[in-house]
Structures are given as structure tokens and as C-alpha cells.
Amino acid sequence: MSMIEVSNLTKDFRKTIKSPGLVGAFKSLIKPKYETFEAVKNLSFEVPKGEILGFIGANGAGKSTTIKMLTGILTPTSGYCRINDKIPQEDRQNYVKDIGVVFGQRTQLWWDLPLRETYSVLKEIYNVPDKNFYKRMDFLNEVLDLNDFITSPVRTLSLGQRMRADIAASLLHNPKVLFLDEPTIGLDVSVKDKIRHAIEQINQEEQTTIILTTHDLGDIELLCNRVFMIDHGQEVFDGTIKQLKNRFGHIREIEFELVNAEDANRLNFSQFGSAIEYSQNEKNVRVKFDSSKVSVPDVIRLTLSQVDVQDISVKDADIEDIVRRIFRKEAAEHD
Numbered sequence: 575m576s577m578i579e580v581s582n583l584t585k586d587f588r589k590t591i592k593s594p595g596l597v598g599a600f601k602s603l604i605k606p607k608y609e610t611f612e613a614v615k616n617l618s619f620e621v622p623k624g625e626i627l628g629f630i631g632a633n634g635a636g637k638s639t640t641i642k643m644l645t646g647i648l649t650p651t652s653g654y655c656r657i658n659d660k661i662p663q664e665d666r667q668n669y670v671k672d673i674g675v676v677f678g679q680r681t682q683l684w685w686d687l688p689l690r691e692t693y694s695v696l697k698e699i700y701n702v703p704d705k706n707f708y709k710r711m712d713f714l715n716e717v718l719d720l721n722d723f724i725t726s727p728v729r730t731l732s733l734g735q736r737m738r739a740d741i742a743a744s745l746l747h748n749p750k751v752l753f754l755d756e757p758t759i760g761l762d763v764s765v766k767d768k769i770r771h772a773i774e775q776i777n778q779e780e781q782t783t784i785i786l787t788t789h790d791l792g793d794i795e796l797l798c799n800r801v802f803m804i805d806h807g808q809e810v811f812d813g814t815i816k817q818l819k820n821r822f823g824h825i826r827e828i829e830f831e832l833v834n835a836e837d838a839n840r841l842n843f844s845q846f847g848s849a850i851e852y853s854q855n856e857k858n859v860r861v862k863f864d865s866s867k868v869s870v871p872d873v874i875r876l877t878l879s880q881v882d883v884q885d886i887s888v889k890d891a892d893i894e895d896i897v898r899r900i901f902r903k904e905a906a907e908h909d
């Protein structure tokens with residue numbers, strides 16, 4: 575059985591259309607006209623227990639609206655979601671015990687309270703028995719390294735500490751499903767790593783099912799085997815990162831190590847037009863191109879005919895490139 579089942583989930587927002595002028599304003603007051611905006615259209619997917627699903631899409635694609643329906647904050651216009659066998663909107667009081675929610679940009683912690691006190695309050699709210707609570711705190715302390723700042727008021731924590739504290743808060747009651755919205759936003763690389771590792775550990779040790787919304791494709795690449803991508807409220811991709819790369823990833827990258835750095839001036843790829851671009855860093859020249867338009871051997875051949883090369887390595891495109899291209903293409907199509 576799936577932990578999360580989403581079926582034809584749809585959310586329309588109704589917006590009032592205002593006619594111009596004073597007469598128009600009166601008309602809209604007496605007989606308002608509405609326009610329907612479909613923020614989420616017919617989404618269907620399932621998430622098995624223990625999976626980390628990367629939920630991605632450009633700004634305004636409908637991610638937050640979907641998450642709000644999954645967490646029970648918004649009611650779908652049609653379709654439904656069922657999580658741990660509950661319909662969030664129907665059984666909210668019981669349902670909140672099953673889920674944890676972290677919004678990267680907002681905190682659910684009490685600003686002036688020492689972190690430890692906040693956790694005690696949450697313990698009462700969620701009715702966590704003493705024994706479970708202390709065991710849980712030990713586990714979260716170990717994974718998220720809270721000890722250094724557990725007695726500090728939340729307002730004094732750094733962003734990375736606050737994020738770790740927030741993740742711990744969302745997991746105190748041992749929820750089956752965790753919604754993480756931009757958990758690494760604004761953090762530096764080493765803190766990101768720490769948080770990603772903690773998420774991975776929690777998922778592995780507790781089989782917590784996780785829906786991860788992020789613009790940081792490093793999060794996706796490290797944590798998610800499966801990606802679900804939406805655009806304009808609709809599904810555009812559901813599959814593994816490998817499949818995403820196969821389907822959209824014609825971008826290839828070749829790195830040439832030149833014998834002499836100054837030789838790079840002789841490079842000229844103009845015969846391939848806009849399908850190719852390159853950058854140089856001392857002796858290393860990195861050539862990126864669309865392999866559906868230009869072949870790898872052609873790029874190598876042309877380069878070798880122009881400069882002396884010491885070493886060559888061919889790389890696949892990383893997911894960041896691919897998704898950026900998909901978004902760029904779609905943005906262009908919608909313009």
C-alpha cells in the first residue's frame with residue numbers, strides 16, 4: 575500500500591474580474607464576475623512508504639498549492655489525496671499526528687524561548703509520552719547535533735542551526751510523512767551537507783516518507799531517487815533522475831586539458847553555432863554542447879585540430895543543467 579495516494583487532484587482559485595470605471599465597480603459589486611484560475615490540474619501519483627520524492631517545478635508551478643492540499647490546509651476543488659489511509663481535510667486532528675512540516679523560510683519555533691523549552695511545549699501539544707520523548711530527543715540530537723545550542727533562545731540561532739532545530743521539531747512526534755519545503759535555502763555548502771545527511775539518516779533509520787520541495791538540485795541529486803516535476807499545475811515528468819537525464823539530457827560536457835593555456839585563443843567552434851559553448855580556466859577548457867546537434871567525436875576532432883591536448887574527459891550533464899533547460903524551454907514556449 576502506498577503511504578501517499580494522490581488522485582486527479584485539482585485546485586481552482588476564483589478571482590473577481592473588475593470592470594473598469596466607477597460604473598464597472600458598482601456592477602462588480604452587485605453582480606460580480608469571476609474567472610477561474612487552475613493552479614493544480616489533475617495530478618495523480620503515489621508515494622510508497624520510505625521514499626523521498628523530489629517535488630520540483632519553476633516558480634508559480636503549483637508546488638505550494640499541492641503541498642497545502644496534502645497537508646490539509648487547502649481543500650481540493652476536485653480529486654483527492656489520501657495519506658496513511660486518511661483524507662487530510664476530513665480528519666485533520668488525527669491527521670496532523672501523522673505528518674511533520676518544515677517550511678524553510680518560516681519557523682514554527684517560539685522566537686524567545688530556549689529551544690529545549692520549545693520541544694517541551696511540542697511534547698505536550700503532541701502528547702508524546704515521557705519515555706518516547708527522551709528517546710526521540712536522543713536520536714534527533716545525535717542526527718541533527720542540537721546540543722551546542724539547545725539552551726539558546728531561538729532568535730539567537732544561525733539560519734543553519736534554526737533549520738536543524740525546525741527539522742527536529744517537526745519530527746518530535748515521529749510522523750510517518752515529512753514535508754520539507756526548501757530545507758537548505760540560504761545555507762552555505764557545509765551546512766547544506768550536514769542537513770542533507772541528517773535527512774538521509776532519518777529516512778533510512780525510520781523509513782519516514784518524505785516529500786521534498788526544492789529549487790536546489792543538489793538536494794534532489796543527493797536525496798531523491800524519484801523526481802516529480804510539475805509545470806503550470808500539471809505533471810511534466812515522473813521518474814528517476816537517470817530517466818530525467820536520458821529524456822532531456824542531450825547536453826554533454828567535455829573537458830580538455832591543453833598543453834599550453836594560451837593555445838585556447840586558437841579555439842573556434844563557430845561552425846557549430848549556438849549548440850556549443852565553452853569556458854576556460856587556465857589550461858582547462860570546458861566545452862558544453864547539445865549532443866543531439868553536435869556529435870562528441872566531431873567536437874573532439876575539431877578541438878584536436880586546433881590545439882595540443884594533454885587530457886580529455888567526457889561528462890554527463892548534471893541535473894541542474896537539464897532542469898534549467900527544461901524550464902527555459904517551457905518559459906519560452908509560454909511567452
Ligand SMILES: Nc1ncnc2c1ncn2[C@@H]1O[C@H](COP(=O)(O)OP(=O)(O)OP(=O)(O)O)[C@@H](O)[C@H]1O
Binds near residue numbers: 631
Ligand atoms: N490563494 C490564491 N488565490 C489565487 N491564486 C493563487 C493563490 N495561491 C496561489 N495562487 C496562484 O497559483 C499559482 C501556483 O502557486 P504556488 O504558490 O502553488 O506555486 P509554487 O510552485 O509553489 O511557486 P514557488 O516556487 O514560487 O513557491 C500561482 O500562479 C499563484 O499566483
